[in-house]
Amino acid sequence: MRYSRIKKSQSKKRYAKLLLVVLLGFVILYLAFAGTLGKFVSKLISPIFNGEDQNKVPGNKLDDQELTLPDKTSDPVSDAEKITDSLKAEALVMYTIQMGAFNNSENAHAYAKELKSLGGAAYILHDNFYRVLAIGFQSEEDAKKVRKDLKANGMESHVYKLATAGADMKIIATQYNVDAIKSAYEIWEEKYLSLEKLVFQLDSGAVSSNDAYDIINAMKSDMEDKRDLLAELNTNNMILSGLVTLYDRACESFDKILSLNSSDKLAISAEIKYTYIEMLMQYKEYMESITR
Numbered sequence: 001m002r003y004s005r006i007k008k009s010q011s012k013k014r015y016a017k018l019l020l021v022v023l024l025g026f027v028i029l030y031l032a033f034a035g036t037l038g039k040f041v042s043k044l045i046s047p048i049f050n051g052e053d054q055n056k057v058p059g060n061k062l063d064d065q066e067l068t069l070p071d072k073t074s075d076p077v078s079d080a081e082k083i084t085d086s087l088k089a090e091a092l093v094m095y096t097i098q099m100g101a102f103n104n105s106e107n108a109h110a111y112a113k114e115l116k117s118l119g120g121a122a123y124i125l126h127d128n129f130y131r132v133l134a135i136g137f138q139s140e141e142d143a144k145k146v147r148k149d150l151k152a153n154g155m156e157s158h159v160y161k162l163a164t165a166g167a168d169m170k171i172i173a174t175q176y177n178v179d180a181i182k183s184a185y186e187i188w189e190e191k192y193l194s195l196e197k198l199v200f201q202l203d204s205g206a207v208s209s210n211d212a213y214d215i216i217n218a219m220k221s222d223m224e225d226k227r228d229l230l231a232e233l234n235t236n237n238m239i240l241s242g243l244v245t246l247y248d249r250a251c252e253s254f255d256k257i258l259s260l261n262s263s264d265k266l267a268i269s270a271e272i273k274y275t276y277i278e279m280l281m282q283y284k285e286y287m288e289s290i291t292r
Contacts, residue, residue: 084170085178089185089287091166092192094136094280095143097150098160101129108132119203119266121273125281131160136277138196162277164284167291169239180229184243187226188250191219192283195276202269212272213262220254223247239290246286253278 099115102108108130116122120134134157137143143159150157171178198215201207207215227247233240253275260267 082172082174083178084172085182087169087171087178087182087185089167089169090189091287092164092189092280092283094138094162094277095140096123096133096136096160096162096277097143097146098158099132099134101131103129105130116270116274117266119270119273121270121277123274123277125160125162133160133277135199135273136162136196136280138193162280162284164280165287165291167287177233180233181240181243184226184230184247187222188243188246188283191223191250192276192279194219195272195279199269199272199276202265202272209265209268210262212268213258213260216254216257216272220251220258223251223254227251242286242289246282249282250279253282 099120100108100111102111105124105126108124112122112124112132115132115134121136123133125131125133135146137146140159140161147157147159171181173181198207198212202209202212224247227244230240230244230247257268257271257275260271262268
C-alpha cells in the first residue's frame with residue numbers, strides 16, 4: 001500500500017513538471033508580448049481573488065429538493081407497470097489553475113490565444129472578471145502542487161474552484177426508462193471524469209495524439225447512442241430535455257477536438273483540457289436550470 005502511494009506521488013510530480021514546461025513557455029512568451037502591448041499591463045488583474053466560483057450555488061447541494069418526472073414517458077415495454085425510484089445527480093467540483101484575470105474581454109482573449117498555442121485550456125470564465133484557466137483537476141491537492149511549482153519558477157497563478165449544484169430526484173416511469181435515465185447520468189459523469197486521465201496520459205506520452213483522438217471519437221459515439229435513446233423519451237419534460245441538450249453539447253465539444261489534426265499533440269491536448277472545463281460548466285448550467 002505504501003509503495004502504491006509513492007508511485008502515485010511520483011506520477012503526479014512528473015505531470016506537474018510537464019504542465020510546468022508548457023506554462024513556463026507561455027509565461028515567457030506572454031511577458032515579451034505584454035512588453036510590446038502596454039495596455040495589457042494596465043488591464044491585467046493579478047489572480048489574487050478568493051479562488052471560489054463567483055456564481056454561487058445554494059449550499060452546493062439540494063438534497064431536500066425532489067424533482068418528479070412525469071409518468072407519460074414513452075414505454076417500449078407494453079403493459080409494464082410504472083415504478084417510483086430515486087436518482088441522485090451528483091454535485092461536482094473542479095480545481096482549476098487560473099493564470100490571470102482581466103477586466104477586458106479583448107485582453108483576456110489575446111492572453112488565452114497564446115496559452116492555447118502552448119497546450120493550455122485557455123478557458124475564459126466570465127464572472128466579475130475574465131478569468132483565463134489553464135487546466136482543471138478533481139483533486140485540490142494536485143492543483144495546489146502545480147501552483148506551488150509555478151510559483152517556484154516565478155509564475156503567479158491561483159487555484160480557482162468551480163462547483164455545481166447536485167439534486168435528489170424522484171422518477172416515475174417503467175423500469176426500462178428508469179434504468180435508461182439513471183445510466184444517462186452515470187455515463188455522462190464517467191466520460192467527463194475520464195478526460196482528466198486522458199490529458200495526463202497524453203501529456204506524459206502514455207498515449208499518442210492519434211490514440212487520444214480515437215478515444216475521443218469512441219466517447220462521442222457512446223454519448224450519441226445514449227442521447228438518441230434519451231430523445232425517444234418524453235423530452236417535453238424539462239429534466240429530460242435538458243439532459244438531451246447536455247449530451248448534445250458534449251458531442252459538439254468532442255467534435256471540436258475531432259476537427260483538429262490527429263497528429264497535433266499540443267492542439268489535441270489543449271482542446272481536451274478546454275472540453276474538460278467546458279463540460280463542467282455545461283453541467284452547472286443544466287443543474288441550475290432544473291433546481292431553480
